[in-house]
Amino acid sequence: MDEWRWTSAADLGRGIAAGRIDPVELFETFLSAIETHELKDRIYARLTPERGRAEAEAARDRARRGARLSDLDGVPVSWKDLFDSAGVGTEAGTRLLEGRVPERDARVLKTASALGLVSLGKTHMSELAFSGLGLNPMTATPPCVNDAGAVSGGSSSGAAASVAFGLAAAAVGSDTGGSVRVPAAWNDLVGLKTTAGRLPLAGVVPLAEKFDTIGPLCRNVEDAALMLAALEGGSPCGLGGMGDLKGRRFGALTTIVMDDLRPEPAAAYAEAVERLRAAGAEVVPVEAPEIEGPMSEAGVLYTT
Structure with a gap:
């Protein structure tokens, strides 16, 4: 089952739909890999095993009943440590917010959870999201998959590392001036910088609200499209090819x-x-x- 760690989120979803993959076993595979990984403390700020296990069990029940909520129902993902989650610390990579525990989920987290995505935990990031390098001497500096001793790009540094090191099927980050795109490029991933205002920022620790956007970091373009759909609660765009663009x-x-x-x-x-x-x-x-x-x-x- 270790191969699941390197499988695209879309393929994991298809495996769940076909009955080949049990969402609970999938979650436990990722959780075990995180807990035993030598770099886990540089990638994850904190884990959410109770929440994730409950979400995975619910996803397994839906899959058995043929009542899956989305293409990614039951797929485990990580969240950058600036997305509020009820009862779990959200500190935005800074000691200034140490001990901050929100009472409710960020809107995009709530939406994605309602479509069956399973939460693994919160990833480290540049302090208050203000760095394109990913260096954070205050909490932790996540590693780059191409050189574990180097920075991974920021500010969604741990988000990228969680996917690149096989510790999440996909990740949710934010981008104000390159914070999804830079770590995605440096870790050989696909990062989607969404249009400002497309995804709601309610419950997201701000850097510059007029510029802040939310976006996924994934293994491929298909995963990015499915993650965007999960974050906005809609249907994914067509992925069958470009089709006819005449007149565009x-x-x-x-x-x-x-x-x-x-x-x-x-x-x-x-x-x-x-x-x-x-x-x-x-x-x-x-x-x-x-x-x-x-x-x-x-x-x-x-x-x-």
Whole structure:
């Protein structure tokens, strides 16, 4: 069953639906792996075994009755330590909030739980989510999967590490200025930075509320789509291919975003653009020199 730790969340969900995977056994596999992992204290701030076990037992019962709530019903995930969860400490990676225990779940946690996602626990993060490195001398600095002695990128550092080290099927993080995207890239994962306002921030410790967003860190794009659906309580977008995009027009920003880009990401980006064109879309290069100033002043914008 150790292979479950490296299986996509979508495939775990399909295994549960087919009766090949017991949600309780799945949860215990992840929990045992966490508890015995040499880096667990650098990845998880605290675990939620009682809650997770109860959620897994309920998911098993639904699966046996053919009454699953979503594609990810019964799949264990981790939560960044800025999402409130009732009766469990939520400290946002800072000693300033040490001992803070909310009375209710963050809205996205409540929604995801209602669709059957199973909670493993809270992951370490950059202090108050204010760092793209993932370094946190106040609580813990999560490891990078490519070098356990290095930082994992922030601020959703432990979220990325929990998936990359096989200690969660997927993770929920937040992104204000790169906090999902950076650790996802550094740990060979897929990170989804959602549009501001798409997911509710109620019960999420804020950094800069006008910029804060919630997003998953996953093994692949399918998992990211299913996690987004679970977080917003809706149905996942179509994943059967691009289909016909004739008549659609996309802007490809050329200012700043392509600067200092390594060959591999540049090639992947070019391939994605060509796939859009092959599906019938028009892709128009867009220069926007006016964003250069705000980009260089982003830190000031986030703190005002």
